[in-house]
Amino acid sequence: MPQGFLLSRHHRDIAGKTEIHLWLSGPDGPAKLVVEGEQPVLMVAANNLAKAKSLLAGSLADVKELGFQSFAREPVAMLYFATLEAHKQGQAQLTSNGIEVLEADIKLSDRYLMERFARGAIAFDGVPTAKTGHTEWRQVRIKGADYRPTLKVLSLDLECSAKGELYSAGLYGNGAAKVLMVGTPEPSDGEIDWVADEKALLQRLEAEIARLDPDIIIGWSVVAFDLRLLAKRAERHGMTLRLGRGGEALWIRDATGDGQAFASLPGRVAIDGIDALKIATYNFESFSLEFVSQALLGRGKKTEDVDNRLAEIEHDFRFNKPKLAAYNLEDCVLVWDIFAKTRLLDFLILRSQLTGLELDRAGGSVAAFTNLYLPKLHRAGFVAPNLPLGGGLASPGGYVMDSRPGLYRNVLVLDFKSLYPSIIRTFKIDPLGLIEGLVEADAIPGFREAKFSRTKHFLPEIITELWQARDQAKRQKDAPRSQAIKILMNSFYGVLGSGGCRFYDTRLASSITLRGHAIMQQTAKWVEEAGHQVIYGDTDSTFVLLDDALDHDQADAIGKGLAADINARWQQTLQDEFSLECHLELEYETHYQRFLMPTIRGSEAGSKKRYAGLKSDGELVFKGLETVRTDWTVLAKQFQTELYRLVFSDQDPSAFIRATVEETLAGKRDGDLVYKKRLRRKLDQYVKNVPPHVRAARLADEHNKKAGKTLKYQGKGSISYLMTLSGPEPLEYQQSPIDYQHYIDRQLQPVAEAILPFINLEFEQLIGGQLGLF
Template identity: 50%
Template sequence: MGFILTRRVVRRANQELVELWLATDTGPVCLYSTPQQNVCFVHTADAQKACQLLLQQRLSVDLLPDTYRTLNQQPVSLLRYSPDGLTQSVRQLLSAQGIVLYEGDIKLADRFLMERFAYGSIRYKGHPQQGNILHNVTLRGASYRPLLRSLSIDIECDERENLYSIGFSAPDLKHVLLVYPTPVVTPANSDFIVEVVPNEKTLLQRLVDIVVNYDADVLLGWNVKQFDFAVLYRCARRHHMQLAMGRNGSVLTVRQWESGTIADLPGRALVDGIEALKTMTYQFDSFSLDAVAGTLLNRGKLVKEDDQLAAIKALYKHDPLQLARYNIEDCELVNEIAAHTRFIDFLVLRSTLTGLDMSRPGGSVAAFINVYLPRLHRQGYISGIRPQDGGLASPGGYVMASRPGLYDFVLVLDFKSLYPSIIRTFKIDPMGLAEGLANPTTAIEGYKGARFSRDAHFLPEIIANLWKQRDEAKRQQDAPRSQAIKILMNSFYGVLGSGGCPFYDPRLASSITLRGHDIMQTTAQWIEAAGYDVIYGDTDSTFVHLSQVHSREEACQIGKQLEQQINQRWQQRLNKDFNLDCFLEIEFETCFDKFFMPTIRNSELGSKKRYAGLIDSQAQPPKIVFKGLENVRSDWTSLAKTFQQELYTRVFTGKAVERYILDTVAAIYAGQFDELLIYKKRLTKPLAQYTKSVPPHVKAAQQAELFNQTNGLPLQYRNKSAVKYVVTLAGPQTSDRQKAPLDYEHYIEKQIRPIAQSILPVIGLSFDELTAQQMGLF
């Protein structure tokens, strides 16, 4: 058995084979399939015409009998073709002739694996050849958890991509390659080796040697595909070299276009730490290595982000040993983040659940296709096509108009995985929709004309199996597996409502979300009928105010009672009205001792998706949860977040706030908080493309770049760059190019006042009245 590290199609003797590199208990193994052809489908009436057009494009095509049909019950014929990959021009040719092409965009290697239910881990047989290479393999899915060997890589270079150094870090390897004209002595107590090489070409040759000799299954880094490997690839081309650091001499390939970069290295998975954490749904104000390491590990880089390039160039010139230390530190930070979050385990488990490469970020649609399509084919159906217009938007999750105010004792009742449980309960499924519409008499009614078969479906069972696996993962405290399953289950609704999915149908997504609306509204009615006030509802959460309760213990007891009563009522309702088993499950999640729901700014209406609450007023320090407010927004200053945290804590715990507010305003005017008044916002496009609207962070960046150009300095801001800026009396300026005094009135008016005024009225105070006399002094 083995775990798939990389896959690709190779052409040998005018035939196409699927190549798979595996990690196994006995080391890396390379598999080659028997010769393969990819397939696509067209309406049976168009089959002969499509076949002729593909033959004209020099494709080898076989037409097979029409044994399949679309989800709209139209017969289709199968076209088997090679070489793999229908180009855009071929697609356009067929489209121009009015021929609809089904499943023509599925890659041969992906189809080869999914049709064998081979997801990540496989069992295989083949004919041995040249040691670890097997030919003419047969394979199927298996349960196997690999032990992967990984190596962290990081490069340092100047703005012209002249390489300074390359760092490598693993438990048994800490090595830095450094281009330098003179020897660099490593101290005797150093835990890493510095190897000086005379030039960039030698550096690249040694890079290949180290990677090949260490023979890692996984190469990882921070922004490693978009930056490190892309730079290395371009440097190698500059020297007319290929980086043969894959297995069995395979070379690194990098493809870049405006929206992204793809790097491939056969035999080694390339894992980017940023992509991995985003796939795991981690969220940070910034995904810079320094920021993430600071949050997760409570330590950061040796050179900070603001002056990074200039500092690196200075270190290279004056202190190359310190540059090497900085280089290896970055590698080690990535390894420590990987260990802390277990993102490699997560990616392995995601692969075994979905068949996605562990190197691939995102991929919700591809994961659904891998899991669902082989089952669909075995029932004689094929997938649909992606709508050219992106599809109609489906209704979103339920959001109730809130009742603003400051409350004692608010319960939060959450439906556990609401959308997956709706799919499972009401049998929502692409094939189930096709079968239900064909046989509506006994079908389950959905929304927008949908009908779902009670018997013919796959998705409910897929979710049931995943649910069972997740419960087992929780029992075993296997956090990566639990998280991978949760993300996969929750992605199913989004996939079915995505215009990028060939199973898109607004009846599917609407039958999930609108059912959710009904469930949330009915649940709220039951709670109100029991004598409690529902003050807010959001997608799967219901917020209940207990007006007659005077202790946390009593509130929690009511929460547990409501949980039991609501679950029992849903079981009875679904059995009686639909003759269905109920998989809906509401949980009493939280009791807020104090809870604040603000109004929409400059309005008396309650806001949505914005609140704050104090959990357990007896805890020290008090734990306050913020949702959608300034405290959790990355584009507000650190001072605003600190001010809101302290102000709300005082309000929730009954402490006086007047002196704190006045002291904060006075300290701002006195310049005591200048370092906390920095905004940070990311560019969403190149600076030159901001023409109609020029936000403050763009103005600041444009001024800084003008200064850099005038003084012959390297440019700092590109698309996706984060801009740190302050607002001065002369307008916005980047924090590292600030010349004018700070505009303190701006910060009072735009940062402090909105936060204070959102909550002060509920305790009978006004920010303007409190500060009127003080403001007049400045």
């Protein structure tokens, strides 16, 4: 059978029946699979069937009772419709008359794919017809496959005026490295296709994309900015911009409220670099192309200032179009190189193969779980419940023990490998297993009166397969695959504890987290029975204090011995108490030669999720402290790093502290005093609580408005500001003197006071009299 990788899926009504269009990229080129006549279904309790048939008289295509039951163990009937419109109206009619409808929200194309276990790669058969640029298949049959695609990729970037008038379009990849530019021809080092005006630019771009025929279009905000702008400019010219395959039109759907946009490009996928990095769990202080490219590639744009860049673009369009073309193409290349460096497409392809999610789907952990679980559930004769009313009840969080604050030598970290997935595997935690376990005599006890079947479940097996696949990926050093599997496995607890998931049940989530609590507490007891002290525990990690006099090799041996001993004890305990095979695996992770567990500020109690340590190889590790937080200044981060290095090395930090204070007060550290913070809401949404960065952003846009510049901060973004004697002021419009005392009190002192008490020093005594020198 031919094979291909799924790029896009759509469904619609045509001539009184449904059609599902699946576009694939395959070894023989693009393929469009047309699936005709699939009937959308509604599921209702069998005792409501007579009423449902009466309400839907004349609109039903078929009714079947196939032996399915709900999670309430009530028989369920299937109501089939010929068209999507009839299905939609039928659902509205039933719900408005008080009849609960199950699984009504699952899209026809998604159901078609998941029931055939077709995730990403597809094997298919049917009747082919050659079309321009692709093959169309009808009378289609499909199934899941293991095809690894080689996708054609094109990087796209637009340059425009402040009003959105198109100047140029850069195209890079798949054999292209050119810029389409409005204007008369000029000599240039690069390839420029000159066009007469904006409409001609849109027409030429449409032709170039058809010629290059990419599977994937990548860019930076490529949907929310580039494709949306193209759609708007095309609309102004009365054009339908046909950027999809087979002459299909680009269609943009704007989400309400948050400015997010979604692009429909039949036969192609538009992937935004920002979204893709976030899906792959990358995190940056800023997701601007300049910041990310500098961080990942060590190079970037020539300027980061938005206003100056826009002014430069407009200037170059008038007076130096070859320079603008080079700038435009550079942005395309940067995005291309970021994708290559991070192997983002490899990651997204593997995620799609594992979960059935679309390549461009952001988030989607609930949908991924549904794709994996629902077909198995149906084959067991059950249909899924609807979302819980009111979002469900909160479930307990991970285990965090009270810490024992102190400055220590020789601390080990013992860490359970994928604790929550291993609990699911071991204790058979599963939505169907809960329903079946509640009526079985020999069920496995959970928490909050949960019981789980020993034999009827799917999630433990799903995790086992993923676990084995991840171990193989690690052995093969396949980082994208390993990361995709890790993210998926770790999402299962969150999904089961989310009111946005149809399988939510507080008994499921609590049986994972509370079992984790019990495991962590028992592990700590066994460690202490072995003669060691546990100073902290957090979710899946146990921090063990050893004797001060031990060297690294001795500590290493103890760590390995503890892990092996506790693993053996868990295997025996679970067999004795529950007759279960143990999948818990405690690993010896780290030996800290020096370790600080600070107190909560203003208290003698130990903090949680905040610590620092010095590894045997000299690496400093900070968790939850200022050094790893983006809302602290460079001054504080550098101060903390050097201060801790001195203390961990048993050196007196007094002179360093005094020197840092003196340099700060003397204005020698002004470049390190900038705060940079994200605006997580629109500026006008801050009403009652107006923090410093919001005040600075408002002040900046007041200056921008007076200067006739673009308002930069109204719709989220990041602001850089300084604390001055007049309060927070934006970096670009600072007018008042810097408030150095603020930085001493709010940046240096808190950092110092977290560690100095443990070496019998006080910050204020060390710097006493310093303020009077300036």
